[in-house]
Amino acid sequence: MTTRRDFLKNAGVAGAVGASSLAAPAVLAQAPIKWRLQTYAGPALAEHVVKPAIDSFNKIAEGQMEIELYTSDSLVPTGELFRAMQSGTIDMVQSDDDSMASPTEVTVFGGYFPFASRYSLDVPVLFNKYGLAEIWASEYEKVGVKHLSAGSWDPCHFATKEPINSLEDLKGKRVFTFPTAGRFLAQFGVVPVTLPWEDIEVAVQTGELDGIAWSGITEDYTVGWADVTNYFLTNNISGAWIGSFYANMDRYNELPDNLKELLKLAMDSSHYYRQWWYWGGEASLRVDGTKMKLTSIPDKEWDQVEEAAHKFWDEIAAESEIKAKVVEIFKKYNADMAKAGRPYRYT
Template structure:
């Protein structure tokens, strides 16, 4: 082939390729799928959501590369927290991060979510109970009986301590205190004179300032500083009624089934990543703010007096066990686990 003919043929080939690109471009563009879109609401307000879920959602959206986009909404932003379960069933929202107790999940095991009194001592107790003591299977069984919502998994958060405007140094000091807390934890602490108060999350700080609330039993000290409650309370009680909040992820069942398997896997992997982040964030924060926070004075109820609360909790466990065979099974697991931890000794249990 002569050089002139080669150049000529090459030019014709390039023209044809360019023409092919122009013709095919609209087809390639048109074939791109519309991304799956979810609206997920968390139990947490904006400052707290920055730690407990936003990094997860940001990572999911980035890795999903446009195949799926999750829009994150904070506490009560779309739906009041107590109505979240029903809203998810109806498809008003697609997914939820919360505890079963606060969203009024219609399952018997919901009572064990959030802060079931003295069920845990440390945050690692939660994944241990779910992954190695059978709670995963029990939760899956319970939610399989409810139409429209799929339970995706549980994780650990922070302990439950009182932050108050007046010091708490004895059980008598708890009497009459109006406290923002979770349903089950509040019901239990009524036995010691606490008055549980339910408010939208964003109203709590103002309620503390105006005197509508005397304190909160909704978190550990990390959240008190993170969300601003340390600015409107003065004292932090080191005794806690639970060592770790149990929260879960839920999705509308129809919406979950529409998600491809690789994106389901991605969502669960980012759930695990979020659970891991909270483990060390809270572990760091609970010690850091007790020793270096500078805003809250620490108070303690003597151990021999606080033992009355722990003893009453075991009575409460037995009352809950009597409500259903499944609840009885969970309570027995908690008792067996507690006994194992005590026998194991340090560092699992110090007393």
């Protein structure tokens, strides 16, 4: 472009006319739209749960838009993610509703809502076929945030320094977990602890924490927690973490339609990657992993935890009409899966 302009200028009067006519394309070559996305995940985990999709988005956008990726707590603490996005300090967030403390009626269901799911495929079905997506979209619109897309992550297991073989062994254990999961587990003597994500490994080493109930075994190995814990409890309180992508509403509305569609495809790609990465990783590391010894609480004893979860559901449902609606969806979905039988549910 510079060479052509110099040529036209040197051509005299013709150059003056030509230069003005070339001004319009220069507008199309303006700087790309830039977004800042912060994920809940630390660097090692972000390599899998979000970075491949964002790299693809930036490549395909070809300079029209660029999403800058920031990992856990790098711009703001995780607990302040929602406010930062709402105000426009951050354009986009990948997190669960619970740990970013979003002020909505559905926040309690993000992350690990006890026994809401058994398998990772339950989450996208609940959102896309049972109506959760519409509820989430409506609740976030009320607070000026665009709920973009929900997906599933790994199941919730305990990784501990001492073995857990019974419910009694849980008593007094200081555990890093999600707010709602901690609220539920407290009735079994667990002491929930909240710390910055990057501090967890050291906190286990120093004895500040006795364990972690924040992930499945894939993350334990990926982020280094398997190096500081000795045991992995095969019982879990949820089959999949419910996480989402969100955006500042104004920033999202400013995007042209093609970039909105590209963003949707990138998020779908991220969800798909996690489906197979976690599903395969959970199995292979239980079978071939060498860093953690597997322990289990007998099914009959663990049934007490599941029964308590259903009572917990009713407690949550009593808090508001929206929460009651979501709980009814969980109940219907799980009843449908039980009636469908194998492979959806095993009795």
